């Protein structure tokens with residue numbers, strides 16, 4: 432499709448966009464009386480206007496029924512998670528039984544590693560991407576040490592080829608093969624937070640299984656951003672947060688996936704708490720733990736209802752818009768973004784687009800490595816009403832999301848960047 436570099440053209444794309452009205456369903460920051468362009472949905476998604484209402488319903492239940500809110504009222508809290516799970520199946524590509532909403536991302540990563548990283552004297556290695564998100568690196572290191580191994584020996588990072596930023600699938604697969612029966616767990620992100628590169632989850636899971644290892648994924652930047660088929664891809668487990676693309680608020684309750692194959696496997700170790708008990712036994716206060724027959728068996732503590740309410744409000748918007756429609760718009764937005772970026776980056780190349788251009792290898796985030804005065808350029812964006820993200824040493828990341836970003840915002844970003852780079 433041939434695009435045009437003009438404001439009117441971008442506005443025409445907005446007018447033709449069937450999801451345009453969703454933008455008004457979110458609060459957005461204002462600067463000098465003007466709605467700012469918010470490209471930080473990969474960091475903290477904007478607040479749906481319905482979130483406060485959903486939270487207030489829980490507050491009312493608490494006020495009116497106290498603890499009996501778990502059982503009384505129009506919407507007893509005990510069943511509240513049933514609002515959530517069905518809304519996630521299409522986003523995550525999983526069966527309802529495979530999904531549990533609990534805790535926070537890094538906590539869930541640890542809990543699932545307790546189950547799926549059970550090293551032996553000979554099979555103890557974790558294969559992961561170089562420059563994984565720091566919290567993940569700390570989780571891997573501390574888990575390895577917990578089992579008495581040395582991170583320097585047990586953690587194998589797959590690096591990009593020298594002089595490049597992206598990691599090739601072939602290198603990932605050959606590393607797994609090379610370490611073969613010493614590999615206990617292969618753990619990648621779905622999308623690397625820095626480069627925006629999508630990893631080939633299915634190919635990685637297949638290679639891990641061939642080596643006799645488990646395959647887990649951190650989907651922090653993938654959930655709500657790209658199409659996932661965790662069940663069909665035979666992913667063993669996955670974790671994600673809900674405050675990035677899933678707009679469920681700062682410190683939102685997180686999610687986890689455990690493949691059906693593992694749900695009734697009594698040999699898999701698991702840290703347990705009363706909330707993972709089968710609901711028919713949960714309040715009998717008996718000595719024995721009868722795991723829920725679903726991924727809920729990994730949950731330990733009383734559900735934080737206020738967080739679930741915020742999560743529900745957001746997922747209902749995804750459901751109303753249709754996740755597949757959102758992905759179609761997301762592709763269109765980022766296609767236009769690549770067009771305008773390539774347009775302003777000639778004849779003289781002033782930045783490098785790190786993120787793969789091919790839409791199958793990225794989500795909506797695009798990372799730009801700015802050749803000169805990067806920090807000064809970045810620092811000028813916010814006062815001009817553009818919220819973007821800075822990563823050392825010279826990278827600006829932006830994530831135009833389909834629910835609340837527009838083609839016009841993409842044009843304005845590019846044209847602002849063009850002017851700043853020419854100054």
Ligand SMILES: *Cc1c(COP(=O)(O)O)cnc(C)c1O
Pocket residue numbers: 535536537538564566567620624649651652672
């Ligand atoms: C955002 C992010 C985290 C953050 O973890 P929390 O436990 O939610 O604070 C962890 N890992 C990755 C890959 C992330 O992108």
